[in-house]
Amino acid sequence: MEVLKVHPRGYCYGVVDAITMAKRIAKDPNVPRPIYILGQIVHNRHTVLELEEYGIQTLDGGLRLDLLEQVPDGATVIFTAHGISPAVKAKAAQRGLNFYDATCPDVTKTHILIREKIQEGYSIIYIGTKGHPEPEGAMGEAPQGRVALVTNVADIEQLTFSDQEPLAIVTQTTLSQWDTKSVINALLAKYPHAEVHNEICLATQLRQEAAVKVSDQVDMVVVVGDRRSNNSNRLVEVVEKIGGKPSVRVESVEDLRPEWFDGITKVAVTAGSSTPSHITRQVVQQLEEWGKIT
Numbered sequence: 001m002e003v004l005k006v007h008p009r010g011y012c013y014g015v016v017d018a019i020t021m022a023k024r025i026a027k028d029p030n031v032p033r034p035i036y037i038l039g040q041i042v043h044n045r046h047t048v049l050e051l052e053e054y055g056i057q058t059l060d061g062g063l064r065l066d067l068l069e070q071v072p073d074g075a076t077v078i079f080t081a082h083g084i085s086p087a088v089k090a091k092a093a094q095r096g097l098n099f100y101d102a103t104c105p106d107v108t109k110t111h112i113l114i115r116e117k118i119q120e121g122y123s124i125i126y127i128g129t130k131g132h133p134e135p136e137g138a139m140g141e142a143p144q145g146r147v148a149l150v151t152n153v154a155d156i157e158q159l160t161f162s163d164q165e166p167l168a169i170v171t172q173t174t175l176s177q178w179d180t181k182s183v184i185n186a187l188l189a190k191y192p193h194a195e196v197h198n199e200i201c202l203a204t205q206l207r208q209e210a211a212v213k214v215s216d217q218v219d220m221v222v223v224v225g226d227r228r229s230n231n232s233n234r235l236v237e238v239v240e241k242i243g244g245k246p247s248v249r250v251e252s253v254e255d256l257r258p259e260w261f262d263g264i265t266k267v268a269v270t271a272g273s274s275t276p277s278h279i280t281r282q283v284v285q286q287l288e289e290w291g292k293i294t
């Protein structure tokens, strides 16, 4: 069995910068302790465990505003690459917390866009994943009643914006570019006057395009990524739907099952932008080992 490594794959610049910032903060003896991160810095448990070794505690499992309540007075808090709503920032400032913002510049760009569109009188239709922190932060830029989340075509029926209202359609950065196109088309059928702002970031696009392209050359694509990583799950989806090949997501080498590769002569390996390279390397090495005996 031959193993192809897909390029680009793995950590994007936004994730690298966020992790570097967190480690730099942890190494600074002048930063007040304890140090917390509001949510997983990126959706990968290996990265979360690594930061724990630096003394950084991850608060997870709720809305950012609720998680902030768990940060004691005088402590330090880091905001993740996914971005944060203005309400969370204001609350942290009001409580006098020492905070750092590791929001990816591509996410910040979307926040600025929403803010500007709201000021110009638009309402926002945000295409994103329910329960994901990025929509929570970005949609927090708009007042209630002037923003709605759409996850799929079925959600569009529930939208109550009028035909006359200025509307801006804005997307999350880590969606499948193909799925998003169909949701945008369905939205434009209902609101032909809406402005479209596709905010899927370049790192996401390039990883998806490379995964689809390699599908032509292989029997199967393995995606390395955490179950909560939106961009890793989208990679599996685009390989299956657009590339037309089977795909599996594994979090680490331990998840691999040899029987998946019975009858496979060529497999490709890619990774979500929140997956550390050493985890992907172990997956590649294991597949190469199995490849020698098939």
Ligand code: SF4
Binding pocket: 012, 013, 014, 015, 081, 104, 105, 106, 107, 173, 174, 201, 202, 203, 204, 231, 273
């Ligand atoms: S996936 Fe895109 S938006 Fe998210 S951190 Fe990476 S570069 Fe930034």
